[in-house]
Amino acid sequence: MMNKKGTSLRSIGLLYLLTGAAISNTALSFETPTVISLSPAATELIYELKLENHLIAVDKNSNFPDQAKQLPNIGDAFNPNLELLAHYNPDFVIHFSKSQTLDAAQQSLKLTLVPMQPKNMEELFKHAEELASRLQHSRTEQVNQWRQQWQTLNKHYQSNSVSKKIFIYLGFNPIYTLGKNAFLSQSLHSCGTQGLFDDQNVASLMISKEQLLVSPPDKVLVGISIHESIPKRTQQIIDELKALGITLTTNQIVFANQDILFRPTIRFLDYLPTLCQQLQREN
Known part of the structure; x- marks a missing residue:
């Protein structure tokens, strides 16, 4: 049997047999948050943050890195396969632009839609931090390294060009x-x-x-x-x-x-x- 987010109840039972740990409702709370990406840019960001174990499906244009092409294809970003969305039942779906299909899916499937279309580099960094937080991780140190990389480039060209x-x-x-x-x-x-x-x-x-x-x-x-x-x-x-x-x-x-x-x-x-x-x- 599988619970809503895909946690194997058999695995939890095996954990009990091996460790003698008591099983309670708390045991079911250690599920890995799952995400579907309908944005090639968001897909790349998930891999850059090393959070790909949370990614369960992508849109047809998510072609980088190569590992992303091995994931289930949910279809077009503007017209995703609703049956597959319902089947995978992610904790949230990342998109870069709303559509009538997505609006309908949000209502009928009770999906949590997370927009991700940064207008500048600082917004990209903030999206990265927010994405990591949604997936119950912290990537502040990594994001700050990217921010420093960008600021260094800024300083070089603003003063010399x-x-x-x-x-x-x-x-x-x-x-x-x-x-x-x-x-x-x-x-x-x-x-x-x-x-x-x-x-x-x-x-x-x-x-x-x-x-x-x-x-x-x-x-x-x-x-x-x-x-x-x-x-x-x-x-x-x-x-x-x-x-x-x-x-x-x-x-x-x-x-x-x-x-x-x-x-x-x-x-x-x-x-x-x-x-x-x-x-x-x-x-």
């Missing part, structure tokens, strides 16, 4: 980019740079070619999949911008793995010094 304007490329027809409220935009400040549309108080936005022409970027930052050809992608972007009247060299286009670039994770924090160097490099 001239601010450069970065166009974060999301798509061209139409032209999409990130605004001030995106995690990536905020993080680029650590490099002594700023997003070209940091004056827009939104996470993402569609812009016109005229807006881009008013203030040509110093660098263009592009997320790329591991299956794409960088030389081919580079030429495509150069041609697209040239058609608008903006001439760039190959050195002005910076590529990064899209999963690292657009996920608010510790993996991104570790990559940030390399990204800063690329953005600050002279054209």
